[in-house]
Amino acid sequence: MLPGRVTSANVGRTRTCPHCKATILESSAICPQCRHHLKFGAAAAPGVQARKGETAFRMEGTLQHTAGAGDWEYSVVLTLRNEKGEEIARQVVGVGALRPTEARTFTLSVDVVKPPGGGRS
Ligand SMILES: [Zn+2]
Secondary structure, three states, rough: OOOOOOOOOOOOEEOOOOOOOOOEOOOEEOOOOOOOOOOOOOOHHOOOOOOOEEEEEEEEEEEEEEOOOOEEEEEEEEEEEEOOOOOOEEEEEEEEEEOOOOOOEEEEEEEEOOOOOOOOO
């Protein structure tokens, strides 16, 4: 194993973004939530360039309130399941209200990054 190399032991390790406190990958050079550049950790090591994730999955939908009906309230709930169908995360991403003729567009994207020189293939 080479020093500084990403191994399967540290693939998927997380840290807290100093700007927005979101839990992000330790290898991230840019926080996916607040989009701030991060200046420490593996991403800041010499020779390591900011890696842009490949969007493996992206889904978008718009909820349009029908005119004439009363106000609506909505909850955006994200659930994450593993290969066995077991729920490993569940989070309320946002809540709000929709009045007649208003709309909200929801976008879900999953970015995948292959660690440099490491990880199981
Ligand atoms: Zn952040």
